Amino acid sequence: MRLYKYKALNRAGLTVRGATVALDSESVVSQLNKINLRPVSLVENGSQALHSARTKHRSNRFISRHARKRLSIDLTHQLSSLMQSGLSLDASLTEIIKSDDRQLSGLAEQTLEAVQRGEQFATALSSHNLLSVSDCRAIAVAEKSDSLVTGLAGVSEGLQAQLQFRRRLLQACLYPVILIVVLGGLMGYLTLAVVPQLLQFSAGLGQATPRSAYWLQQAAQLSGEYILPATAVLCSIVVFISIAIYKNPLLRLRADEYKLRVPLFGTLALLIWRTRYFDELQSLLAAGVDLLEALALLEDSSKNRFIQLHLAVQRHEVEDGQRLSEAMRCTALFAPAAIQRVLLGELTGDYSKALQAEADASRQAASLWLEKLEKRVGPVLLTICGVLILWIIVAVIAPVYSTAIGAGALL
Numbered sequence: 127m128r129l130y131k132y133k134a135l136n137r138a139g140l141t142v143r144g145a146t147v148a149l150d151s152e153s154v155v156s157q158l159n160k161i162n163l164r165p166v167s168l169v170e171n172g173s174q175a176l177h178s179a180r181t182k183h184r185s186n187r188f189i190s191r192h193a194r195k196r197l198s199i200d201l202t203h204q205l206s207s208l209m210q211s212g213l214s215l216d217a218s219l220t221e222i223i224k225s226d227d228r229q230l231s232g233l234a235e236q237t238l239e240a241v242q243r244g245e246q247f248a249t250a251l252s253s254h255n256l257l258s259v260s261d262c263r264a265i266a267v268a269e270k271s272d273s274l275v276t277g278l279a280g281v282s283e284g285l286q287a288q289l290q291f292r293r294r295l296l297q298a299c300l301y302p303v304i305l306i307v308v309l310g311g312l313m314g315y316l317t318l319a320v321v322p323q324l325l326q327f328s329a330g331l332g333q334a335t336p337r338s339a340y341w342l343q344q345a346a347q348l349s350g351e352y353i354l355p356a357t358a359v360l361c362s363i364v365v366f367i368s369i370a371i372y373k374n375p376l377l378r379l380r381a382d383e384y385k386l387r388v389p390l391f392g393t394l395a396l397l398i399w400r401t402r403y404f405d406e407l408q409s410l411l412a413a414g415v416d417l418l419e420a421l422a423l424l425e426d427s428s429k430n431r432f433i434q435l436h437l438a439v440q441r442h443e444v445e446d447g448q449r450l451s452e453a454m455r456c457t458a459l460f461a462p463a464a465i466q467r468v469l470l471g472e473l474t475g476d477y478s479k480a481l482q483a484e485a486d487a488s489r490q491a492a493s494l495w496l497e498k499l500e501k502r503v504g505p506v507l508l509t510i511c512g513v514l515i516l517w518i519i520v521a522v523i524a525p526v527y528s529t530a531i532g533a534g535a536l537l
Contacts, residue, residue: 130154134163155422164426164438193229195289198256200230202282209275215247247274257281260406260423264413271414280409287405291398291489298496302503309511316518375431383432390499397492399433400464404485412478418444433459463487 131145132154142163148154151168158165201222208218219241222234233254240250248266251257257265261281268277371377386392403424410420421444425437436457443453451469454460464484471480 131169132158132165133167134158134165159422164422194256195285197230197233199282199285199289200227201233202278202285206275206278206282209278215274216241258427260410260427263415263423264410267415268413273414277413280412284405284409287489288402291401291492294493295496298500301500302507305504305507309507313511313514316515379431379435382430385430386432390502394492394495394499397488397495400460401485401488401492404481404488408478408481408485411481417450
């Protein structure tokens, strides 16, 4: 028996710390699930175990998130390819060590040293903080069932699909961001630099400020005098509200719920989550992970408390003997079409195919929604900025220009 110290979340989202004695980390996780606790970290004799979501290796502490994703894809893909060709795990890692990529070579070398010391491959890989807890668990179960090649291939395919969609999302967000920066800078320059000069020029000609430009003049004066204090106060308010929401479980739950209800963006976020959920669930079940354990891992991997709450309800329904499709109906996270696909998989006995079909359908729906978002955001931003610029021209530039022309004609 071994002593384990754990940190877990209860149903209310509060952190619970404690210690227990068990044979291994899996037994501890099972014990915590029985008392409705979701493990966040698990420590054995001061060393972080497989189920810890915050384990970090010293050599990978300062690697960026993008680099971690690339390393995890390269490692799992190359390992699955080499092992499919007939090489053993040790020989495959040795071949990867010869790679020109220093980070990948170092990662493979450290993993090989851990495996040769007697550690499981999944445990050695999880110590680098490259893969999610669910991916590490899928690899661990595949390793125990002598189907490591299949597990690595499934994890690699899922990671590649996530990376491709992430790139598509970043490309879609790039145009609106550039547009906002350029048009915001133009509006700021007109308001803070051009408008005051034109109004000063108009006053020098002995003309009163046009009535249509009064509010614009006031806005320019306030922006010039109080923009830095106002920005500091606004940032302080945002930080204070963020801290209050983070520390209050109920407020955080409501905030996460409202995130999914934001027009356009909330629907897109939910579609992206569904894609990842079905991808990871299919990988876990294909690797041989039990359905209840897979649902618990996916529940822990979600950072949205509203989604966690509904997934907990779903898991409890399955524990009570309900089918997964029936448990999905008890949540507000899944579309009717997704439930029907899962039900069809249950009736035909082919969970993997049904879950993969739903993941592909969710990914396609997210891509279509992303295209719709691209087509709407750009024209809306251009229209708003065009109206504001037109107002500036009509309110300030046109009256001043007419006054200057009149003064020139008089001379």
